[in-house]
Amino acid sequence: MDLTDKELKEIDINDKIDNYVKWFREDCCDPYGELEWLIKTLLETDKHKTDMMDILNDTYELYKNN
Numbered sequence: 718m719d720l721t722d723k724e725l726k727e728i729d730i731n732d733k734i735d736n737y738v739k740w741f742r743e744d745c746c747d748p749y750g751e752l753e754w755l756i757k758t759l760l761e762t763d764k765h766k767t768d769m770m771d772i773l774n775d776t777y778e779l780y781k782n783n
Contacts, residue, residue, distance in 0.1 A: 756769060756773070
């Protein structure tokens with residue numbers, strides 16, 4: 718059953734996020750590549766670049782010696 722564009726837009730964003738997380742955890746064949754793509758995509762945006770850099774820097778400081 719194919720959903721129309723309108724039906725896809727009507728699905729709650731939280732349901733879409735939950736579904737994506739489930740796919741990522743259960744069926745994603747390249748989690749590293751998927752996360753790398755998401756991170757690089759956020760770094761290319763004006764709105765999220767600073768937040769993403771903060772996250773990367775904080776995580777690097779916590780895990781660089783592990």
